[in-house]
Amino acid sequence: MKDVGFIALSYGLTVGSMLVFAILTVRRARTLSRSIPDRDKPWL
Amino acid sequence: MTTITTNSSRSTGTRATRVLGVVAIVLMTWVVVSGLFVTPADAVQLDSVRIMYVHVPSAWIAYLAFITTGIASGISVVRRHRSLGFDRVAGASAEVGVLFMAITLVTGSLWGRLTWGTFWQWDPRLTTTAFLFVTYVGYLAIRRLDATPQQRARRSSILALLAVLEIPLVHFSVVLWRSLHQEASVLNTDGDVRLDGLMLFTLFSGVLAFSAAFAWFVIHRQRVAALDDLRLTSGLDAALVERRAEAVTQ
Numbered sequence: 001m002k003d004v005g006f007i008a009l010s011y012g013l014t015v016g017s018m019l020v021f022a023i024l025t026v027r028r029a030r031t032l033s034r035s036i037p038d039r040d041k042p043w044l
Numbered sequence: 045m046t047t048i049t050t051n052s053s054r055s056t057g058t059r060a061t062r063v064l065g066v067v068a069i070v071l072m073t074w075v076v077v078s079g080l081f082v083t084p085a086d087a088v089q090l091d092s093v094r095i096m097y098v099h100v101p102s103a104w105i106a107y108l109a110f111i112t113t114g115i116a117s118g119i120s121v122v123r124r125h126r127s128l129g130f131d132r133v134a135g136a137s138a139e140v141g142v143l144f145m146a147i148t149l150v151t152g153s154l155w156g157r158l159t160w161g162t163f164w165q166w167d168p169r170l171t172t173t174a175f176l177f178v179t180y181v182g183y184l185a186i187r188r189l190d191a192t193p194q195q196r197a198r199r200s201s202i203l204a205l206l207a208v209l210e211i212p213l214v215h216f217s218v219v220l221w222r223s224l225h226q227e228a229s230v231l232n233t234d235g236d237v238r239l240d241g242l243m244l245f246t247l248f249s250g251v252l253a254f255s256a257a258f259a260w261f262v263i264h265r266q267r268v269a270a271l272d273d274l275r276l277t278s279g280l281d282a283a284l285v286e287r288r289a290e291a292v293t294q
Contacts, residue, residue: 002091003158010151011076014098018072018257021143025264029056032271040274043058043267 109141114208
């Protein structure tokens with residue numbers, strides 16, 4: 001494959017940034033969920 | 045036998061969002077495998093065309109995210125005395141849109157280096173896309189100013205309703221002005237799709253993967269925003285009760 005570095009970097013940055021965003025979201029959700037009672041979470 | 049128990053109240057996830065997350069991961073895995081190893085190289089662009097399978101879906105879903113922000117903001121303005129739910133959806137969608145637009149700009153820049161020989165050109169499509177990105181970063185900054193959730197909703201809705209008008213300008217910039225960026229191969233005005241079958245299938249798999257990821261992100265981010273608002277208002281209520289108690293004892 002030609003230009004493999006640029007192509008791999010494109011895929012790596014795409015998947016990596018989405019993973020980081022997902023992990024930060026889940027961590028924030030867990031931190032906040034501990035301080036809020038379940039009755040205030042309409043999705044449960 | 046070991047029994048694993050989970051406490052769902054410790055997160056913003058439900059069974060439906062977990063299924064959605066798995067669907068997004070499976071689709072994204074397929075896009076990476078197909079985009080890198082299964083689809084053929086392009087006759088003109090050679091292997092650099094593989095960047096298209098992440099660049100184009102991220103751009104389209106960023107547009108979708110910003111349009112969702114605009115619609116949710118419009119509803120939030122109309123129903124401003126009822127609920128902040130639409131405002132939270134608007135904010136969550138803008139966050140995801142900014143992430144996807146950043147991916148679009150970076151992958152586009154890498155693709156541009158391979159096809160045009162440069163990472164950046166002040167070309168109409170690139171410039172308007174960068175302007176759109178900066179506008180929504182500004183939108184997110186406004187949402188983080190010190191304010192009550194109601195004030196935040198009012199301020200940010202107005203900006204979102206103005207910012208969404210930039211999207212047609214970005215999409216049609218390659219038609220309106222002389223541009224280095226190629227014209228649309230799929231979403232073009234003549235309806236002629238200029239892509240090989242497997243390439244088109246992988247591209248649309250990418251659109252589905254990014255759509256599933258977008259939905260998962262927005263659901264979780266708006267729930268996180270709801271928890272944040274609850275924490276803020278309960279903190280304010282507690283501070284008011286404390287202040288009143290102090291006033292009574294003095």
